[in-house]
Amino acid sequence: xxxxxxxxxxxxxxxxxxxxxxxxxxxxxxxxxxxxxxxxxxxxxxxxxxxxxxxxxxxxxxxxxxxxxxxxxxxxxxxxxxxxxxxxxxxxxx
Numbered sequence: 690x691x692x693x694x695x696x697x698x699x700x701x702x703x704x705x706x707x708x709x710x711x712x713x714x715x716x717x718x719x720x721x722x723x724x725x726x727x728x729x730x731x732x733x734x735x736x737x738x739x740x741x742x743x744x745x746x747x748x749x750x751x752x753x754x755x756x757x758x759x760x761x762x763x764x765x766x767x768x769x770x771x772x773x774x775x776x777x778x779x780x781x782x783x
Contacts, residue, residue, distance in 0.1 A: 698723045700730070701763075703756050707745055720753040727754045 699722045706713050716739065719731035729749050732741050741749065 701756070703752070705749060705752055707741075707748075718749055718753065720757070722757050727757045729753055 701720055701722070703718050703720070705716050705718055707716055714734055717731075717733045718729060719733075720727060720729050727750070729746065732739055732745075732749065
């Protein structure tokens with residue numbers, strides 16, 4: 690498994706198109722960054738969990754790893770915004 694340079698746990702979602710027998714199906718993928726590992730935890734089509742082939746697993750895993758940098762950066766920015774909001778509220782309350 691590829692290693693990601695994060696030291697925390699974060700769950701993120703991404704949409705992906707799988708090609709099955711010439712048909713393209715859109716899936717929603719849930720992935721976790723957990724202390725450096727990126728893993729797929731769920732693949733859904735129309736809200737229902739679907740099985741995936743080993744080839745699809747490899748394709749989804751690769752895309753998840755490629756998307757992890759942006760997902761982690763977004764999560765860190767959101768956390769920073771939240772912390773700044775909390776500090777402003779505390780300063781306002783004093």
